[in-house]
Amino acid sequence: MGTSAVRVAKGPRAVLLLTFSGVALITLCALSMAFGALGVPLDQVWHTLLGNPPNARVDTVIWSVRLPRTALGLATGAALGLAGALMQALTRNPLADPGILGVSAGAAFAVVLSVGVLGMSSVYGYIWFAFGGAFAASVLVYVLGGLGRSGSTPVKLALAGVAVTSLLFSLTSAIALTDPDALNRYRFWSAGSLADQDQEVLLRVLPFLAVGAILALACAPALNSLALGDDVAKSLGLRLGPIRVQGVVAVTLLTGGAVAVIGPVVFVGLVVPHIARVLAQLAGLGPDHRWLLPLSAVLAPCLLLTADIAGRLIARPTEIQAGILVAFIGGPFFIALVRRRRLAEL
Numbered sequence: 001m002g003t004s005a006v007r008v009a010k011g012p013r014a015v016l017l018l019t020f021s022g023v024a025l026i027t028l029c030a031l032s033m034a035f036g037a038l039g040v041p042l043d044q045v046w047h048t049l050l051g052n053p054p055n056a057r058v059d060t061v062i063w064s065v066r067l068p069r070t071a072l073g074l075a076t077g078a079a080l081g082l083a084g085a086l087m088q089a090l091t092r093n094p095l096a097d098p099g100i101l102g103v104s105a106g107a108a109f110a111v112v113l114s115v116g117v118l119g120m121s122s123v124y125g126y127i128w129f130a131f132g133g134a135f136a137a138s139v140l141v142y143v144l145g146g147l148g149r150s151g152s153t154p155v156k157l158a159l160a161g162v163a164v165t166s167l168l169f170s171l172t173s174a175i176a177l178t179d180p181d182a183l184n185r186y187r188f189w190s191a192g193s194l195a196d197q198d199q200e201v202l203l204r205v206l207p208f209l210a211v212g213a214i215l216a217l218a219c220a221p222a223l224n225s226l227a228l229g230d231d232v233a234k235s236l237g238l239r240l241g242p243i244r245v246q247g248v249v250a251v252t253l254l255t256g257g258a259v260a261v262i263g264p265v266v267f268v269g270l271v272v273p274h275i276a277r278v279l280a281q282l283a284g285l286g287p288d289h290r291w292l293l294p295l296s297a298v299l300a301p302c303l304l305l306t307a308d309i310a311g312r313l314i315a316r317p318t319e320i321q322a323g324i325l326v327a328f329i330g331g332p333f334f335i336a337l338v339r340r341r342r343l344a345e346l
Contacts (some may be wrong), residue, residue, distance in 0.1 A: 076209075076265075084097040085292055089223040089272050103256075106168060107166065114129040271330050279333040
């Protein structure tokens with residue numbers, strides 16, 4: 001069977017897989033708008049979205065609280081999933097995600113620095129510091145991982161990321177502990193939550209997330225070559241420097257935007273790409289990043305919204321932050337990955 005025939009055969013299966021994932025995501029979006037301190041039946045959610053709310057209270061809850069919260073989960077979840085899949089492909093490291101390679105820690109440090117030292121109190125102010133911190137941490141990890149005669153390798157990048165993450169978290173804790181106001185803001189923000197955010201926040205970060213997503217998806221064909229190794233990729237005509245710079249910029253935009261708003265939610269970027277690979281293998285698509293990246297962008301909001309919905313139901317009438325529940329899932333998943341020898345390198 002020729003290459004074109006294989007490509008044609010894979011197309012319908014990939015569309016079917018993305019369609020099923022999209023249906024699951026739409027279902028979770030509906031549940032996200034229905035469940036909470038005030039339960040709203042799904043038919044009332046639908047009528048409210050069509051402009052026929054049953055009463056003013058439901059109308060306010062859906063349009064002012066639940067819809068912005070759900071949209072924020074969609075955008076930030078997709079961003080974290082894409083960033084994780086991109087980082088794992090760039091470093092050929094199955095344990096890579098924005099949290100482990102220092103990007104989230106850089107954004108967190110910059111936010112606490114802006115609150116504790118510069119007195120920023122609004123997300124509109126410290127969002128720019130989050131981007132700057134994420135970018136600086138990315139560059140620092142990349143430079144440290146590239147030192148030495150052998151240049152940048154997956155293992156060196158991972159070690160550099162762990163070292164930078166540990167340093168930045170220490171500095172973040174030092175600032176937070178010496179400033180009670182910064183500590184209070186940091187405690188809530190660092191737990192990772194979709195609650196108490198308005199539509200304006202999403203509109204501010206959406207352009208950055210969109211540009212990051214476009215850059216990430218544009219890397220997909222090159223990532224397939226890069227997965228064969230640097231030498232093979234070079235022999236196929238791939239310029240490694242520009243593609244890695246493009247990847248770092250994409251990860252910075254995606255992670256910086258998401259972390260600035262909902263806090264450093266860890267493990268979304270680690271867990272979701274592996275689930276996407278398993279589903280792609282079951283569908284016979286193989287490790288093709290042209291499908292893995294979009295699939296990760298669809299599955300990651302599913303995980304984040306599921307954690308958010310579960311947090312509302314478990315602790316009624318209050319709630320548990322989504323970041324805490326994702327950590328409960330991601331921790332054992334991370335341990336299981338480490339114990340699997342064949343995942344030492346992608």
